[in-house]
Amino acid sequence: MTAELALPMRRDGFGPAAELGEVRDGDGVVRVDSPFGQTGYLVTRFADVRRVLGDPARFSNARARATSPLEARLSDEEAARLRAGGLLGYDPPEHSRLRRMLTPEFTVRRMRRLEPRIVEIVEAALDDVERAGKPADLVSRFALPVPSLVICELLGVPYSDRDEFQSISARLLDTSLPADERMAAQHANRDYMAGLVERAQADPGEDMxxxxxxxxxxxxxxxELVGICSLLLLAGHETTSNMLGLGTLALLQNPDQLALVRDDPAMIEPAVEELLRWLSIVHSVAMRMTTEEVEIAGNTIAEGELVMLSIPTANRDASFIDDPETLDITRGVGGHLAFGHGVHHCLGAPLARMEMRIAFPALLRRFPGLALADPEAQPDFRVFNAVYGLERLELTW
Structure with a gap:
């Protein structure tokens, strides 16, 4: 039996499903089931989503994490170990303490030092695509290997283990799987990283x-160390890889904009920002729980209620940007919520931006005739994945 897709995850091609837009343009807030079984309020407007993200005192990550059905069957000690180091499930000051240790490693200046190596990784992946011949699956040959190798080298994870950790990640993020399977993937994820942490404690290298x-x-x-590194490994390859695959398809369907990215270096940065906004691959960031009675879009929400945030609908809110449904890389508007906002703003945003700024133009210049192998085929979207993207993208050139 096919699992039912929760409203916060519903899409129509690249954008949110029509019913999500109707909520945003209507009441702005609706009570729905989450992809993981709880019930809460879905917030859809740009200003409201941004406000919730910026107020950890009244909208708690930690309290919401404690309601996870996956952890309900665990002892208090087991649940605490599973949560340890998971920054998305922390509030200040605990969150601040852990994030402070990581922030220096993800500054724009530090990321620029990685640029020559990222260029090498991208070019090597393109060589692999060319050797494989056409048609080639961009996801497995390019979009997934590039960020996976980058985060492996940065973090200190053997790239030879990629099949193992990519398989674990896929199960962790697949909301159609039974709870037992996703819980097993959580344990497998931490067990894998625990082995690497143990080795690093015995002989720390020069990596993060x-x-x-x-x-x-x-x-x-x-x-905590296991939890932090597990999150960095997962987020470091899943998000950027899906942006590279989905972004390439979006550009192929907008050839005039693809040409700008390929031929005009000044357009690369604004193109990345517009693709981030328009695609919004994270359906809903980590849930929050209200710590007191609040009002959102005229709706009163009691203390102790779960709150979900629809990033795709917020980023396509006409109150935030004109003509929001149109992909227009020439505007390159900042301020979108693709990386979140506030204390939980994505730590790896500078790295993700750099990878995309290097990878997109390199791909399009290497293969100026890039095209869909079968223009009539329907895109193979990852419908039930917590991070939206493509299963495959067969291309020719």
Whole structure:
């Protein structure tokens, strides 16, 4: 039996489903089931989503995480270990303490040092695409390998383990799977990273994992270290890989804009920002729980209620941007919520932006005749995945 797709995850091609837009343009808030079984309020307007993201005191990540059905069957001790280090399930000041240790590693200046190596990784992946011959699946040959190798080298994860951690990630993010399977994937994810942490504690290298052990070993528990690195590995390859695949398809369907990205270096940065806004691959960021009675879009929400945030509908809100349904890379408007907002704003945003700024034009220049292998085929979207994207993208050139 096919699982029912929860409203916050429903899409129509690249954008949110029509019923989500109707909520945004109507009441702005609706009570729905989450993709994980709880019931709460879905917030859809740009200003309201931004307000919730910017107010961790009244909208708590930690309280929401404690309601996870996946953890309901665990003992308190097991649940605490599973949550440890998971920044998306923390509130200040605990969140601030852990994030402070990581922030210096993700500054724009630090990311620029990685640029030559990212260029090498992108070119090597393009070589692989060319060797494989046409048609080639862009997802498995390019979109997934590039960010996976980058985050592996940055974090200190053996790239040879990619099949293992990519398989675990896929199960973790697949909301159609039974709860037992997703819980098993959570345990497998932490078990895998625990082995790497143990090795780093015995012999810390020059990567980020080694840095955390050397510089913060006395300030962070082993369980926290496992949780932080598990999240960084998952987020570091899943999000950017889906942006590269989905973004390429979007450009192929807008050839005039594809040409600008390929031929005009000044258009690359605004193109990345517009693709981030228009695609909004994260359906709904981590849920929050109200810590007091609040009002959103004229709706009173009691204390102790779960709140979900629809990033795709917020980023296509006409009160935020003119003509929001149109992909227009020439505007390159900042301020979108694709990376979140506030204390939980995506730590890896500078890295993701750099990878895309390098990868998109490199791909389009290497293969100026890039095209869909079968223009009549329907895109194979990852419908039930918590991070939207494509299963495959067969291309020719």
């Amino acid at each position: 994992l080694g840095m955390l052990v050397r510089e913060h070993g006395s300030d962070i528990t082993t369980d």
